[in-house]
Amino acid sequence: MVVMPVVDQEKCNGCELCINVCPCRALVLVKNVITVIETKDCGWCIQCEVICPSGAITCPYEIVIEETH
Ligand code: SF4
Ligand code: SF4
Incomplete structure (x- = not known):
């Protein structure tokens, strides 16, 4: 699975x-909101x-904190 940026379609104004x-x-713009492929x-x-x-x-x-010893 490919991890992609997340779009909140409620906030998108189609600019x-x-x-x-x-x-x-x-x-891509689909029905005036962004869809991520x-x-x-x-x-x-x-x-x-x-x-x-x-x-x-x-x-x-994803933030991974690596402990150093
Ligand atoms: S979707 Fe496009 S602009 Fe956004 S992080 Fe990926 S390559 Fe960059
Ligand atoms: S078209 Fe892209 S830059 Fe413009 S509001 Fe929507 S998600 Fe944001």
């Missing part, structure tokens, strides 16, 4: 800024999260 910034074409090409560049003016996209990284 298409994320589509223009995404280098892997994972984001699973692709291995998503490099987690987080540009979609950064550019979204309404905070509709989040890239939920």
Whole structure:
């Protein structure tokens, strides 16, 4: 399974800024809201999260804390 950025479709206003910034074409506009297509090409560049003016996209990284002894 490919882990992709998550879109809150309630918040998306269809401005298409994320589509223009995404280098892997994972984001498409369907009925005026963004839908994320699973692709291995998503490099987690987080540009979609950064550019979204309404905070509709989040890239939920899993934070792993490594203990050093
Ligand atoms: S993290 Fe980058 S490559 Fe992945 S969907 Fe967002 S803009 Fe596209
Ligand atoms: S940048 Fe945000 S508000 Fe604009 S189309 Fe993408 S997800 Fe929707």
